[in-house]
Amino acid sequence: MRFQIFELISSRFNKFFENTFREVREINKKYRVPHTKTTPLVKISLLMLRVYLFLLIAILFYKFITLI
Amino acid sequence: MNIWARLFYQYRKFVKVIKLYFMIAGPGLIVMLADNDAGGITTYAVTGSKFGYSLLWFLLLLLPVAYFVQEMTVRLGAVTKRGHAEAIFYAFGSFWGWFSLIDLLLTDWLTLVTEFIGMTAALSIFGIPSVITILVVSFVMLIMILQGSYWTWEKIAFLFCAVNLVYIPAAFMVHPSVNQVLAGTFIPSLPKGGFTNEIFFFLMANIGTTIAPWMIFFQQSAVVDKGILEKDIPWGKVDTFIGSFFTVTVAIFCVIVTGTLLFGRVEIESAAQAAIALMHIDKNVGTLLAIGLFDAGFLGAICISLASSWAFGEVFGWAHSLNNKIKEAPWFYAVYMFALLTAGAVTLIPGAPLILITLFVQVIAVTLLPAALVFLILLLNDGEVMGKYKNTRSQNIINITIVALIIILSTLYAISALFPNAFM
Numbered sequence: 001m002r003f004q005i006f007e008l009i010s011s012r013f014n015k016f017f018e019n020t021f022r023e024v025r026e027i028n029k030k031y032r033v034p035h036t037k038t039t040p041l042v043k044i045s046l047l048m049l050r051v052y053l054f055l056l057i058a059i060l061f062y063k064f065i066t067l068i
Numbered sequence: 069m070n071i072w073a074r075l076f077y078q079y080r081k082f083v084k085v086i087k088l089y090f091m092i093a094g095p096g097l098i099v100m101l102a103d104n105d106a107g108g109i110t111t112y113a114v115t116g117s118k119f120g121y122s123l124l125w126f127l128l129l130l131l132p133v134a135y136f137v138q139e140m141t142v143r144l145g146a147v148t149k150r151g152h153a154e155a156i157f158y159a160f161g162s163f164w165g166w167f168s169l170i171d172l173l174l175t176d177w178l179t180l181v182t183e184f185i186g187m188t189a190a191l192s193i194f195g196i197p198s199v200i201t202i203l204v205v206s207f208v209m210l211i212m213i214l215q216g217s218y219w220t221w222e223k224i225a226f227l228f229c230a231v232n233l234v235y236i237p238a239a240f241m242v243h244p245s246v247n248q249v250l251a252g253t254f255i256p257s258l259p260k261g262g263f264t265n266e267i268f269f270f271l272m273a274n275i276g277t278t279i280a281p282w283m284i285f286f287q288q289s290a291v292v293d294k295g296i297l298e299k300d301i302p303w304g305k306v307d308t309f310i311g312s313f314f315t316v317t318v319a320i321f322c323v324i325v326t327g328t329l330l331f332g333r334v335e336i337e338s339a340a341q342a343a344i345a346l347m348h349i350d351k352n353v354g355t356l357l358a359i360g361l362f363d364a365g366f367l368g369a370i371c372i373s374l375a376s377s378w379a380f381g382e383v384f385g386w387a388h389s390l391n392n393k394i395k396e397a398p399w400f401y402a403v404y405m406f407a408l409l410t411a412g413a414v415t416l417i418p419g420a421p422l423i424l425i426t427l428f429v430q431v432i433a434v435t436l437l438p439a440a441l442v443f444l445i446l447l448l449n450d451g452e453v454m455g456k457y458k459n460t461r462s463q464n465i466i467n468i469t470i471v472a473l474i475i476i477l478s479t480l481y482a483i484s485a486l487f488p489n490a491f492m
């Protein structure tokens with residue numbers, strides 16, 4: 001009985017994760033190609049965003065290290 | 069036509085306009101009043117107690133800032149019929165899409181925890197235990213969304229928006245000096261001691277409470293869920309402007325209350341402390357502040373959890389409308405309740421690092437805010453998608469200036485929150 005319940009729960013979990021991963025793959029496929037026009041403004045903005053986020057994460061990482 | 073007939077005609081016209089406004093109104097008004105959430109009220113209460121009326125003028129400057137940013141979401145939602153999360157995925161691909169979605173969920177969840185902290189702190193003043201507050205609040209929020217209609221949800225939310233205005237009568241009850249208030253509001257000046265790090269921190273905190281990432285996602289999704297069309301955009305703009313007016317009005321009146329009674333007398337660090345301190349001076353005003361704090365947390369919580377559910381539903385392609393029954397959109401409602409209950413549960417954990425969570429909200433929001441704002445500007449400049457509703461040159465000048473300032477100041481705010489002595 002206990003084994004059956006465990007099996008039922010684990011199969012439900014497996015199904016849930018399988019479905020989620022499948023959905024994520026579908027989303028990645030659906031949105032693989034950006035639909036906005038890659039004008040110089042868009043390119044520069046996205047590059048600046050990446051640099052900004054990289055710096056911010058570096059600051060957070062530094063704070064985390066110094067906290068420890 | 070005699071004068072009475074003319075007056076009656078004008079009256080009918082006015083009533084028609086008001087009715088039409090209330091049919092279209094909603095997302096702008098609700099998002100703006102929900103912007104005065106528990107964190108916002110805390111910021112205003114502490115600002116008033118530390119600096120009196122001397123920073124009121126700065127709050128007035130935030131009116132156009134809030135309006136111009138949020139107005140863009142109305143146009144984008146009405147034209148594309150997509151929420152902000154879906155719009156980012158579609159326009160910029162899955163990398164930026166996942167980044168925005170995951171960051172939004174994290175920021176929203178952490179902000180939800182702070183809303184619960186505010187609500188439990190407010191009701192604990194009246195002797196209500198935190199567990200009861202969280203259970204009752206979650207139940208009410210569940211009822212609000214389960215009635216299966218966006219319109220009904222919106223009308224109930226309007227009631228809570230109305231409670232958010234309690235700071236206005238509270239400010240009249242404390243009898244502030246009208247001349248000083250007017251001077252503080254319309255004549256820019258700095259408190260005694262000039263421009264200090266503390267003032268800089270509070271100016272940034274006030275900006276941080278005015279524009280939050282969830283607001284952009286919420287209003288655009290609400291515009292789509294409500295079914296606002298391109299022809300309704302002017303009404304959506306009016307709605308957003310009225311919302312901006314009220315959000316700044318509530319902020320100013322909240323500062324007036326604490327500025328009148330607490331400035332130079334009591335040091336406070338939160339709105340709940342302000343309410344307790346005010347109760348010793350004027351019980352009615354303290355009670356109103358506590359009710360307002362609870363309502364602010366409640367309004368923030370219903371909007372923030374919806375912003376997450378909408379974003380998730382848009383991206384995963386689940387049914388994600390408040391017009392859907394629970395059977396039709398189980399995941400949409402599951403995400404909503406999961407966010408609420410887990411955030412509430414964290415508040416109840418003894419010794420939970422609530423101050424650290426509050427700090428992290430500020431920091432993590434800053435990782436999302438610039439991205440959301442930059443995407444907003446880029447999307448509004450896409451002529452193929454936006455057509456005649458794309459940003460004009462003057463709108464671009466205003467919006468890019470505002471966005472650049474918000475990014476710089478909110479980043480400095482996050483750095484000063486992480487490293488308090490960074491700008492000493």
